Amino acid sequence: MRPAPSLLIGVAGLLVGATVIGLLPASALFTPAEAHDHAAEAATAGERWACPMMDYIGNRPGNCPVCGMKMTRVTAGELTAEQQRRMDVQLSTVVAGPARPLVRAYGIVRYDDRTAQVIVPRVAGRIVRRHPAALHAGTVVQAGDPVVDLYSAEVFAAQGELAAAVKLGDQPTIRALTERFDRWNLAPVARAILDGHLPVDTVTITSPFAGRVVLALGGEGDAMDGRLPQVGQEVMADTALLRLVEPDAYMLVMQVPETRARWLRVGQPARLASDDLGELPDIEAGVAWVAPELNRELRTREVHVHLRDPQGRLLPGSLINARFETALTADLEAADPAEPSTWGRFTLVPKTAVLSTGVRHVAWRVAERQSDGRLRFELAPLALGPRLEDESGNDVYVVRAGLKPGDEVATQGVFLIDSQAQLAGTPSLLFPHGAVSQPASAAHQH
Structure with a gap:
């Protein structure tokens, strides 16, 4: 079978082409590379050429290869008056x-637990009635206000002993029993017996001091979750009936970043403000305590600020902004803001x-x-x-x-x-x- 003529022609063409290439000189086939001008390629220090239209930056002047517009020179750090x-x-x-840094912090208002006092009945018995002081948390109680009526067999027996001593004229026993009633804060009951009245089995427990009724203080949970005295409740002599705090004494508990807390000092004054009341320039407040250790989760130190609000504008739980004007020594430690020296x-x-x-x-x-x-x-x-x-x-x-x-x-x-x-x-x-x-x-x- 004879090969196709086209195949023979192709093979012959390849042989002829290879022969011609082999006979030609190298100068006819390759153009020698021109030496790179690195000085021309390298950008002038601090200088580039930018297209005002396209996002193109070059290192030579000329037209933009993308849009054809003439590129403008960009020189680092040099601005004309128009550019400025x-x-x-x-x-x-x-x-x-x-260095007079201002330290800002937000704090939650709570009652000042330093002023807390507890009302106890001092005698055992059962509550048979509650007075207004024991009905609601937040009630302001005055010294001598009634708290609860208490049925007490112990008090009834002591009245009988005092009545018998009065009938016998036993002065030492009268003095001893009168002093007992004074310790119980029931002096009016003793005076009634001395005046000839009959003993009673129910007495009124009064508050020996003034204050606002609170059920829980800071760190003890929500005050509304506490419990007031209840009718029918049996109490011992040392059972806490109510807790009172001074009505206008509060404290702010704040978390201050560790880098700022070290600039605060005990006794340092604070300026207060709130979102709803605005600036509170008439409330005097000062740093009472700075925690000696960090909160590892928040990277803060707890700061307590004590204050008084006679006008009753603040409420426990309110968010208050406190600002402290501080000063630093030459080694960046806390200085006395009142001593420029x-x-x-x-x-x-x-x-x-x-x-x-x-x-x-x-x-x-x-x-x-x-x-x-x-x-x-x-x-x-x-x-x-x-x-x-x-x-x-x-x-x-x-x-x-x-x-x-x-x-x-x-x-x-x-x-x-x-x-x-x-x-x-x-x-x-x-x-x-x-x-x-x-x-x-x-x-x-x-």
Whole structure:
């Protein structure tokens, strides 16, 4: 069987082509590569060319390869007066001064448990009646107000003994029994027997002091879950009938972050406010206790503030905002806010001037002012101390290194300045050595 003519023609063509290629010189087949001009390829430090229309950044001038528009130069850290206006760049001067942080905390109002007192019957018996003082929590009780009526066989027997002693004229026994009734807080019952009245089996237990009725204090749960004395309840001499606290004495229990709590001192005054009442300048309050250990879950320290509210505006459970004006010593410890001689002096920069990743902190400092209004900024890496809150929100940082008093820094438009540096490949917040920096070993070799 004879091969197809087309197959023979194809094979012959391949043989002829291979022969021709083998006979041609190399210069006819390959063009020698031109030497790379690395100086031309490399971007001028701090300079890039950007398309005003498309998202394209190049390192040479010319037209945009995407849309054809002429690219404009982008120079890191240099802004014309018009660029400053469009970016709304604002500057601030770094200052030196005392550190006066404002510590803010929210607390829950509760009764001051230091003023708590307990009403006990002092005699055993059974409750047969409740008076208004024992009907509701929160009732204000005055000294001498009746609490409950108590049926007591013990008191009835003591009245009989006193009546017998009076009939016999036994003065030592009369004095002893009268003193017993005084200890029971039932002196009127003894006087009635001395006046010739008959013994009674039911006596009224009165409150020996004034206060507000509470069922539970801080840390004991909800006061409404407590229990008031009940009719028919049998009580012992030491059974707690009611607990009273001073009506206008309260305390705030607050959780203050550990970094701020160490600036508070016992006795330090506090300014109070609430969402519904506003500022409360007439309520005097002060720090009474700062917990010596941290809450491991919240990373806070518990702080107690004692206060008095004679006008009765506060309610237990209310949320109150407390503000403490503090001061720091030269070693950033708590100083006496009333003694300026104990305050330290620090380099202070506005918070708005600082860009931070949480680990690295920088500011953009004015390096040069030109006659045509241009500003040239330079990156200033910072070592920061604590942030100091301000009443009006103008917070500042303590600067440990990186800036000095008198330096001018950008406080608005800072992100735009830093973004411009990233586009130009120069050092910025995220790229300490520049976005295009690479080790020498990474350059391609020939």
